[in-house]
Amino acid sequence: xxxxxxxxxxxxxxxxxxxxxxxxxxxxxxxxxxxxxxxxxxxxxxxxxxxxxxxxxxxxxxxxxxxxxxxxxxxxxxxxxxxxxxxxxxxxxxxxxxxxxxxxxxxxxxxxxxxxxxxxxxxxxxxxxxxxxxxxxxxxxxxxxxxxxxxxxxxxxxxxxxxxxxxxxxxxxxxxxxxxxxxxxxxxxxxxxxxxxxxxxxxxxxxx
Amino acid sequence: xxxxxxxxxxxxxxxxxxxxxxxxxxxxxxxxxxxxxxxxxxxxxxxxxxxxxxxxxxxxxxxxxxxxxxxxxxxxxxxxxxxxxxxxxxxxxxxxxxxxxxxxxxxxxxxxxxxxxxxxxxxxxxxxxxxxxxxxxxxxxxxxxxxxxxxxxxxxxxxxxxxxxxxxxxxxxxxxxxxxxxxxxxxxxxxxxxxxxxxxxxxxxxxx
DNA sequence: GTCTATAGGTGGATAGAC
DNA sequence: GTCTATCCACCTATAGAC
Numbered sequence: 001x002x003x004x005x006x007x008x009x010x011x012x013x014x015x016x017x018x019x020x021x022x023x024x025x026x027x028x029x030x031x032x033x034x035x036x037x038x039x040x041x042x043x044x045x046x047x048x049x050x051x052x053x054x055x056x057x058x059x060x061x062x063x064x065x066x067x068x069x070x071x072x073x074x075x076x077x078x079x080x081x082x083x084x085x086x087x088x089x090x091x092x093x094x095x096x097x098x099x100x101x102x103x104x105x106x107x108x109x110x111x112x113x114x115x116x117x118x119x120x121x122x123x124x125x126x127x128x129x130x131x132x133x134x135x136x137x138x139x140x141x142x143x144x145x146x147x148x149x150x151x152x153x154x155x156x157x158x159x160x161x162x163x164x165x166x167x168x169x170x171x172x173x174x175x176x177x178x179x180x181x182x183x184x185x186x187x188x189x190x191x192x193x194x195x196x197x198x199x200x201x202x203x204x205x206x207x208x
Numbered sequence: 209x210x211x212x213x214x215x216x217x218x219x220x221x222x223x224x225x226x227x228x229x230x231x232x233x234x235x236x237x238x239x240x241x242x243x244x245x246x247x248x249x250x251x252x253x254x255x256x257x258x259x260x261x262x263x264x265x266x267x268x269x270x271x272x273x274x275x276x277x278x279x280x281x282x283x284x285x286x287x288x289x290x291x292x293x294x295x296x297x298x299x300x301x302x303x304x305x306x307x308x309x310x311x312x313x314x315x316x317x318x319x320x321x322x323x324x325x326x327x328x329x330x331x332x333x334x335x336x337x338x339x340x341x342x343x344x345x346x347x348x349x350x351x352x353x354x355x356x357x358x359x360x361x362x363x364x365x366x367x368x369x370x371x372x373x374x375x376x377x378x379x380x381x382x383x384x385x386x387x388x389x390x391x392x393x394x395x396x397x398x399x400x401x402x403x404x405x406x407x408x409x410x411x412x413x414x415x416x
Numbered sequence: 417g418t419c420t421a422t423a424g425g426t427g428g429a430t431a432g433a434c
Numbered sequence: 435g436t437c438t439a440t441c442c443a444c445c446t447a448t449a450g451a452c
Contacts, residue, residue, distance in 0.1 A: 023417080041249040042335040044445065058418050060447065115331065122390050123323065123331035127250040137394045163410070164403075171391070171400035172407045179387015182330050183379070186345045192379035195372075199380045202371070203411040231435080252427065266436050268429065419452075427444070434437075 024062045026052055032073055036114035040070060040124045040132075067129040074135035077117045078142065081105070085146045095154025096201065099173070102147070103197045106177045110184055110193055119178040144170040154204075161206045169204075176200055232270045234260055240281055244322035248278060248332045248340075275337040282343035285325045286350065289313070293354045303362025304409065307381070310355070311405045314385045318392055318401055327386040352378040362412075369414045377412075384408055 020028075030051050034043035045056045045066070063069035088101045109116055118139040125133060147170035154160030162169055180196035228236075238259050242251035253264045253274070271277035296309045317324055326347040329336060333344065355378035362368030370377055388404035 021417095038335050039247065039249060039332055041247060042332065045447090046444075054417095055419060056446085057420080057448080061417060064447085066446065118394075119390060120331050122394050123328050124247055124250065125393050127246050140391060140394050168400070168403040169407070171395065172404050175388040175391040175400060175404045176384045177387065178391050179385065179389075180383040181387075182327060182390060183348060183383040183386055185333050186326075186330050186348050187379065192376070192383060195376040196380050196383045199377070199411070203407070229435095253429090254426075262435095263437060264428085265430080265438080269435060272429085274428065417452105419450100421449085421451105423446105423448075425445075425447105428442100430441080431439090432437100433439105434435105 023054070027054075027059060027062055027069070028073060028076065031069055032077065032117065033114065035070075035073060036109075036117050036120060039120050041127055067131065070129065071131045071135060074117060074121065074132055074139065078135060078139045081139070082142055082146075085143075094159045095150050095157065096159055096205065098150050099147075099154075099201060099204070100197075102150075102173070103177060103201070106181055107190065107193065107197075110181055110190055115185065116178060116181055119181055122178070123182075140174060143174050146170075147173055159206060160204050162204055173200065231262070235262075235267060235270055235277070236281060236284065239277055240285065240325065241322065243278075243281060244317075244325050244328060247328050249335055275339065278337065279339045279343060282325060282329065282340055282347065286343060286347045289347070290350055290354075293351075302367045303358050303365065304367055304413065306358050307355075307362075307409060307412070308405075310358075310381070311385060311409070314389055315398065315401065315405075318389055318398055323393065324386060324389055327389055330386070331390075348382060351382050354378075355381055367414060368412050370412055381408065 027048060030048050031043065034047055045059050048054075048059055049056045063072065084105055085102070088098055091101070093101075106116065118136045121128060121132065121136045122140075125136065128136070144167065148166045151160060151162065151166035151169045155162065155166065176196055177200075180193045184190065184193045235256060238256050239251065242255055253267050256262075256267055257264045271280065292313055293310070296306055299309070301309070314324065326344050329340065329344045330348075333341060336344070352375065356374045359368060359370065359374035359377045363370065363374065384404055385408075388401045392398065392401045
């Protein structure tokens with residue numbers, strides 16, 4: 001996963017990367033950015049068409065329906081995000097370091113002037129096709145599973161301190177980071193986001 | 209402000225309540241719910257028309273444009289929310305109690321199966337008319353101001369413990385609660401929301 | 417794989433009768 | 435204040451030529 005991944009992340013949907021051609025990839029890139037900035041109901045095939053100078057009919061050749069495009073979008077985003085989590089695990093380090101790396105993924109999105117794809121789709125949730133809803137829910141669930149593991153290991157190793165269920169702590173982290181991204185758009189900067197991250201990590205630190 | 213306020217909140221926009229007639233009020237009620245559930249770009253005059261059995265043309269008599277309706281919506285929401293904060297102040301109690309009451313306002317929204325109006329509009333932010341953007345930003349700013357006062361008083365009185373700028377703590381609280389609402393839609397319950405609130409309040413408690 | 421052309425629907429908004 | 439009728443722009447999607 002490249003360093004610009006979550007902002008400019010290439011999203012190949014359900015299909016293995018090798019089977020997607022360059023055009024489909026470019027369509028997904030543009031669509032991803034449009035949804036992350038405007039939301040699912042405020043972007044159209046016409047927008048992509050204008051940007052890539054390809055007719056709407058051609059877009060439908062690659063993604064038959066908007067629901068199909070949207071589903072490919074979330075599916076690929078989830079895959080790439082989970083790949084980033086694997087990369088964090090591969091690099092090693094203690095639980096606090098991994099949490100900091102996790103927060104850095106969100107900061108990357110904010111710096112690209114975007115919202116987390118699944119965060120903005122959670123706002124659009126009631127209007128999404130069923131397949132997309134499933135993908136969004138699964139994204140959050142997968143994040144929660146990964147974070148739960150971090151919290152369990154961290155407490156056992158004595159590097160994290162917290163009360164109660166590690167799974168609930170995972171909810172707390174996901175919620176706080178998504179909210180920090182959301183509100184930062186109106187605050188217009190990274191300052192409030194970084195304050196949330198600091199407070200979150202400080203609250204988990206083992207006190208001397 | 210009634211107990212069902214933030215969910216079923218009547219929103220009278222820029223105009224004093226006494227100057228809005230019953231029809232305008234019903235329009236705002238329906239529109240508020242539709243936006244809180246679907247977002248700004250996924251509701252239409254046709255939706256309101258069907259629900260109230262009034263033609264779209266009649267709706268335009270009360271609110272000339274969608275932007276005008278939207279602006280009245282946020283403006284009224286902000287006013288009612290700030291009235292709820294005044295009510296919290298009026299009831300008295302220490303800083304932790306006021307923070308708990310603040311969080312309860314959000315829980316009320318969640319229980320009505322809605323998102324905070326300004327939270328969902330933050331997701332739609334890039335697509336909003338300028339007047340609406342200003343209202344949303346002002347909503348967050350006003351919340352921040354109120355919370356900053358709570359943090360300043362709480363630290364002075366020795367009822368709250370935290371490091372750094374009270375204004376940043378206010379950002380943290382707003383962000384976390386908005387995010388908890390957002391993500392709770394996918395988690396499908398109040399459990400994750402309550403975990404965030406508990407963690408937030410515990411982190412501020414004065415330790416014995 | 418891309419195009420032109422078009423279908424059928426819905427969006428916000430207006431004119432003018434009652 | 436509500437209605438019918440209408441406008442035009444935009445939406446998703448398809449047929450069929452190249």
